[in-house]
Amino acid sequence: MKPFLPNFAWSIFSPQSIRFLFIPLLVLGAISFANAQAYPGCDDIRYRTDVFTEVQSTLGLSYGSGTTIAGNTQELFLDVYEPVGDEQAIRPVIILAFGGSFISGEREDLAGLCESYARRGFVAVSIDYRLYDLPLIPFPTSDEMRDVVVRSISDFKAAIRYMREDAATSNTFRVDPDMVFIGGVSAGGIAAAHTAVLDETDDIDADLLALIEANGGFTGNSSDNTEYSNEVQGYISLSGALNDASWMDENDPPFASVHDDMDIVVPYNTGFASLLGVQIVYLEGSLQLQLKGDSLDIPNRLLTIENSFDHVSYFGTPEEYTATIDFTTEFLQDIMCEQLVGTNDQPEVLGGIRNFPNPATDRIQVTNPEGLLLNLSLFNSMGQRVTQRQNTTELMVGQLPAGIYWLHVEDYATRASTIQKVIIK
Known part of the structure; x- marks a missing residue:
């Protein structure tokens, strides 16, 4: 399997360390292309997803x-x-x-x-x-x-x-x-x-x-x-x-x-x-x-x-x-597809969120002071999603191996989000 990273030569421009930090990029808002047919492939599939394997x-x-x-x-x-x-x-x-x-x-x-x-x-x-x-x-x-x-x-x-x-x-x-x-x-x-x-x-x-x-x-x-x-x-x-x-x-x-x-x-x-x-x-x-x-x-x-x-x-x-x-x-x-709108797709950061207990053993709970509809996803250190739930403040994690994970919390209505580190014992 090919590595996910491009084969960059980092002999000069090299980070001191590679951060296995999952950032809230998954929540980039998608623009609807239902009426956008100005160019071949303006179908919300080609160019935006992997449509070819080789x-x-x-x-x-x-x-x-x-x-x-x-x-x-x-x-x-x-x-x-x-x-x-x-x-x-x-x-x-x-x-x-x-x-x-x-x-x-x-x-x-x-x-x-x-x-x-x-x-x-x-x-x-x-x-x-x-x-x-x-x-x-x-x-x-x-x-x-x-x-x-x-x-x-x-x-x-x-x-x-x-x-x-x-x-x-x-x-x-x-x-x-x-x-x-x-x-x-x-x-x-x-x-x-x-x-x-x-x-x-x-x-x-x-x-x-x-x-x-x-x-x-x-x-x-x-x-x-x-x-x-x-x-x-x-x-x-x-x-x-x-x-x-x-x-x-x-x-x-x-x-x-x-x-x-x-x-x-x-x-x-x-x-x-x-x-x-x-x-x-x-x-x-x-x-x-x-x-x-x-x-x-x-x-x-x-x-x-x-x-x-x-x-x-x-x-x-x-x-x-x-x-x-x-x-x-x-x-x-x-x-x-002539749909270039907006100037900044940086997602809004969701505030007031805290997960506990941390370290966790069987479950993770999330504070929700404003009663938001929250979507929770948990990713391991390799960026793989291991569990998720919608409209909840709790994830069961007792079946997961011990280690470091990243909790992605998203407000269903606004798509604002935050990423927090979680340790499972």
């Missing part, structure tokens, strides 16, 4: 080349993942970039993530992009890292054009050129956000503008198929950021973000990205992107992982990983 991959396709910051020529490759048995004539594509502080990582790291999207009916693509390849001592400067990000934007745009060129010529992957999305994890999320947002209409400082012009301008110089558009219909930033959120404007595409609110690597609000504990470059994270997007009426959604100092902690358990896929694919389907 995925096929086409690996190592050359899509461009470029010169690294150290002056080396690098050929760029991408891998394409498709659902097996899919008969739909055109499919949306999501092009993804790996994480690794812009100094490490490889496109194979996102094989698991691409397979997850492909099982839901997307064509998913994992790309190479140029990394920092100068010596790490002395540490990279802020200007050097901005240079590397500019090169990654050029590479991202070349990958977008490659998929559109395929759609217009051989049509190997049956990609809809009008439904091209991008995204990335950590450094890849930073690259994706800049690719989607940064353009010639923005107020860019002279030094950055010089870097952009030296690397092919706003089109980039990673490939010569510039007759194809590198615009995107939306982007996903998984623990990503922008160097300056003021570059966003009302013409920028919708976006969805997921971020730990105390992230010590890429800031959730504002601050410096850290490389091996050293502050490198100033960034404005997912909270600032949301605030700016809201002020410009750009449709966006932010899923905040509260009280978490980890980086990309939401890939820590099968349930967290699946909930993140649910959150992002719901966002993408809402764009395709």
Whole structure:
């Protein structure tokens, strides 16, 4: 069985520990698509659930080349993942970039993530992009890292054009050129956000503008198929950021973000990205992107992982990983099906709830001071639901093995929820 986690290389961007913490993502509200038939698959099933069991991959396709910051020529490759048995004539594509502080990582790291999207009916693509390849001592400067990000934007745009060129010529992957999305994890999320947002209409400082012009301008110089558009219909930033959120404007595409609110690597609000504990470059994270997007009426959604100092902690358990896929694919389907509503799907936290006794032996009881209709679910440390009841304040647990569990309490009416740790003796 394949692991639930994407095969990320965490040699640089690595949490100090993996938190087996079940967060209240299961209660993301579902939007009804009963009348949404603007796009094939707008049926509340495809794109939102695993409708395919097998995925096929086409690996190592050359899509461009470029010169690294150290002056080396690098050929760029991408891998394409498709659902097996899919008969739909055109499919949306999501092009993804790996994480690794812009100094490490490889496109194979996102094989698991691409397979997850492909099982839901997307064509998913994992790309190479140029990394920092100068010596790490002395540490990279802020200007050097901005240079590397500019090169990654050029590479991202070349990958977008490659998929559109395929759609217009051989049509190997049956990609809809009008439904091209991008995204990335950590450094890849930073690259994706800049690719989607940064353009010639923005107020860019002279030094950055010089870097952009030296690397092919706003089109980039990673490939010569510039007759194809590198615009995107939306982007996903998984623990990503922008160097300056003021570059966003009302013409920028919708976006969805997921971020730990105390992230010590890429800031959730504002601050410096850290490389091996050293502050490198100033960034404005997912909270600032949301605030700016809201002020410009750009449709966006932010899923905040509260009280978490980890980086990309939401890939820590099968349930967290699946909930993140649910959150992002719901966002993408809402764009395709013209149902993009609301700006923040973060569930309301249910207050005033306490479970007792803790540790428990035969039953768990929950305080219910306001007489709410409560749904209770209990999950083990692997994220598996082991028991549940509706409209109750009590769960029988005497049949369960001793250990640590997570109690999910949900208000039936409002879907507000809370997660609490439970010990069973």
